[in-house]
Amino acid sequence: xxxxxxxxxxxxxxxxxxxxxxxxxxxxxxxxxxxxxxxxxxxxxxxxxxxxxxxxxxxxxxxxxxxxxxxxxxxxxxxxxxxxxxxxxxxxxxxxxxxxxxxxxxxxxxxxxxxxxxxxxxxxxxxxxxxxxxxxxxxxxxxxxxxxxxxxxxxxxxxxxxxxxxxxxxxxxxxxxxxxxxxxxxxxxxxxxxxxxxxxxxxxxxxxxxxxxxxxxxxx
Amino acid sequence: xxxxxxxxxxxxxxxxxxxxxxxxxxxxxxxxxxxxxxxxxxxxxxxxxxxxxxxxxxxxxxxxxxxxxxxxxxxxxxxxxxxxxxxxxxxxxxxxxxxxxxxxxxxxxxxxxxxxxxxxxxxxxxxxxxxxxxxxxxxxxxxxxxxxxxxxxxxxxxxxxxxxxxxxxxxxxxxxxxxxxxxxxxxxxxxxxxxxxxxxxxxxxxxxxxxxxxxxxxxx
Numbered sequence: 001x002x003x004x005x006x007x008x009x010x011x012x013x014x015x016x017x018x019x020x021x022x023x024x025x026x027x028x029x030x031x032x033x034x035x036x037x038x039x040x041x042x043x044x045x046x047x048x049x050x051x052x053x054x055x056x057x058x059x060x061x062x063x064x065x066x067x068x069x070x071x072x073x074x075x076x077x078x079x080x081x082x083x084x085x086x087x088x089x090x091x092x093x094x095x096x097x098x099x100x101x102x103x104x105x106x107x108x109x110x111x112x113x114x115x116x117x118x119x120x121x122x123x124x125x126x127x128x129x130x131x132x133x134x135x136x137x138x139x140x141x142x143x144x145x146x147x148x149x150x151x152x153x154x155x156x157x158x159x160x161x162x163x164x165x166x167x168x169x170x171x172x173x174x175x176x177x178x179x180x181x182x183x184x185x186x187x188x189x190x191x192x193x194x195x196x197x198x199x200x201x202x203x204x205x206x207x208x209x210x211x212x213x214x215x216x217x218x219x220x
Numbered sequence: 221x222x223x224x225x226x227x228x229x230x231x232x233x234x235x236x237x238x239x240x241x242x243x244x245x246x247x248x249x250x251x252x253x254x255x256x257x258x259x260x261x262x263x264x265x266x267x268x269x270x271x272x273x274x275x276x277x278x279x280x281x282x283x284x285x286x287x288x289x290x291x292x293x294x295x296x297x298x299x300x301x302x303x304x305x306x307x308x309x310x311x312x313x314x315x316x317x318x319x320x321x322x323x324x325x326x327x328x329x330x331x332x333x334x335x336x337x338x339x340x341x342x343x344x345x346x347x348x349x350x351x352x353x354x355x356x357x358x359x360x361x362x363x364x365x366x367x368x369x370x371x372x373x374x375x376x377x378x379x380x381x382x383x384x385x386x387x388x389x390x391x392x393x394x395x396x397x398x399x400x401x402x403x404x405x406x407x408x409x410x411x412x413x414x415x416x417x418x419x420x421x422x423x424x425x426x427x428x429x430x431x432x433x434x435x436x437x438x439x440x
Contacts, residue, residue, distance in 0.1 A: 134354075144363055148386075169344070
């Protein structure tokens with residue numbers, strides 16, 4: 001158990017850190033903990049529709065720069081820069097090899113349970129959430145799971161004294177081209193959900209602003 | 221700062237808890253901390269496109285039951301049951317009153333900064349992410365922000381010794397009808413992104429399964 005005060009201290013410490021101290025590196029053990037919080041994050045049906053590219057090569061970071069207006073100062077200064085990839089429709093279809101792989105080789109489900117689960121997932125995908133309505137709908141659903149991992153990574157970083165900034169500021173289409181050409185990404189299978197930079201602040205943030213609790217919570 | 225081991229202990233403690241001890245209530249102070257972690261969660265442009273309905277009235281929980289197959293055992297037993305609402309397109313348009321409210325009354329931006337930011341958001345919405353492609357695209361983007369809060373709430377709960385289960389198992393269209401009719405929800409402004417139940421386990425979970433680190437992380 002962790003003290004509530006310690007937890008909230010970390011949530012107040014976290015802010016969108018736009019620029020980092022280029023001389024300070026996150027210790028390996030600390031960054032492993034951040035990655036482990038992503039790996040252990042929950043996802044719908046436990047299908048983990050994500051991948052994490054840790055981009056440390058300066059040339060590859062530079063390749064991202066022209067298409068990522070939201071990371072102009074963090075790309076050159078972050079200790080660690082992560083591109084979070086979400087799976088696209090082909091490997092997320094209820095009858096795909098990836099889904100079978102997850103249920104059999106990762107979840108170790110016996111065949112009857114796996115096949116019953118596949119039918120639940122099929123109904124969920126086809127009817128409940130209508131995820132097959134468009135390729136985007138499936139990709140955005142995978143993206144939502146990635147945002148659970150994203151949130152956990154940033155919160156855990158803050159608990160370890162590490163700053164971070166989520167990055168949605170990119171031209172999605174232009175970025176996809178860069179990912180294909182410079183990162184050899186299989187863009188039929190993966191797309192960029194979001195990015196996140198980690199490092200150590202060099203300036204103190206402005207005071208945090210949020211809606212009041214009464215404005216966002218309703219008890220029924 | 222919190223010890224890495226303490227953090228990972230919480231991530232390993234957390235699991236999708238399907239049924240709770242109906243006699244155990246989460247102390248107010250503990251649940252407030254969970255809500256505060258949601259409130260302090262980051263969101264794109266700081267627009268907090270979320271609301272949290274804490275559903276404690278047994279009659280209202282019962283109204284959710286027929287349309288929420290993923291919470292058949294948690295709805296009647298959870299100490300606290302939260303419906304996370306995401307904003308829909310009308311209040312998220314770059315020129316909406318809500319966006320102005322957030323920039324002026326919450327972020328306290330001076331007019332020139334607010335209007336420059338509005339144009340960045342407009343470009344982001346219209347071009348970078350093409351969120352106006354469909355109402356669903358905008359709603360799913362708001363939903364992604366909700367999943368950051370969702371992830372934080374579940375992780376913080378685990379750190380406080382509280383179990384949780386995210387719930388995507390619902391018929392989205394049928395649920396929307398229930399939200400309108402039984403919860404008087406303004407369904408032009410809000411839709412259900414996801415739900416999450418909190419309480420205390422009565423049975424120990426199966427061992428956690430995950431892909432190995434090497435399968436999901438790539439260093440470049």
